[in-house]
Amino acid sequence: MSTPGQPPHRSGFVAFVGRPNTGKSTLTNALVGQKVAITSSRPQTTRHTIRGIVHRPHAQLVLVDTPGLHRPRTLLGQRLNDLVKDTYSEVDVIGLCIPADEKIGPGDRWILEQLRVVAPSTRVIGVVTKIDKLSKARLMEQLLAVSALLGPENDVVPVSAVKGQQVEVLVDVLSKAVPEGPMLYPADEHTDENDTHMMAELIREAALEGLGDELPHSLAVVIEEITPRDGRDDFLDVHGVLYVERPSQKSIVIGKGGERLKDVGTRSRAGIEALLGTRVFLNLHVKVAKDWQRDPKQMGRLGF
């Protein structure tokens, strides 16, 4: 794996856990360098496991962003916790997120106890988040408190995802905590494909509804971009392109005066919002990629 004179390449899976609202999604976004997870100022908005991938020359970290662990009160809560527990035992390192500006409480201790039960051999690193919110002196107190909580053998890293402070230090510490190994994903991949793939499928399904037999084989949907709406943390803009093979198919998909495409957007948006757990604006375009099914290069581009 190693090149002479270079440190060995390392790779592995990282999960950030912590009470709701401790900044896990924001941190994932800051590390990946591309906004993928859904952040919200309301607690417990992350319903899905969303992965982001951090690429560095000597390391690759696959981030598994879990829902905030909380004491289960409902069946859904219980199911979320089961999901989180599965995640714990499968990852190489867990970043326990504790905000700098809130006292360590029973919730944090409960999570740590859970970790030690369900994943006793997984390494835990303390991540003290939101350090931009308080003075250096108070931060020092919090770092000592987190270190006391975790014990001397565990690293504690202070970080501000919003201000980008210490983010690379955290990448270094996490990289050293994952095993030596090759890249797990290609370098141009930043997110797990599942959500994007699902979104494309939902749009494709809506676009094909009520159409004849010919179009299904000619229609491909590509999600080109997912961006958070400026100044909003509960709203995503999703840009999708519907590729057809012929101009006549383009007019069918768009419909008279754009009515059909608008309807496709409305119908698929509901499913996408449910999938992502956030509000979504869908921006859809139809393009002709002539005979894409017979062109391997185009097919690759369209995800086949």
Ligand SMILES: Nc1nc2c(ncn2[C@@H]2O[C@H](COP(=O)(O)OP(=O)(O)OP(=O)(O)O)[C@@H](O)[C@H]2O)c(=O)[nH]1
């Ligand atoms: N000032 C400051 N605010 C932050 C920072 N990181 C996150 N926040 C804010 O804290 C709130 C919660 O952040 P999220 O990233 O959604 O927290 P989470 O832990 O993923 O929350 P759940 O999905 O509920 O588990 C949001 O309003 C963020 O803007 C930071 O470094 N500095």
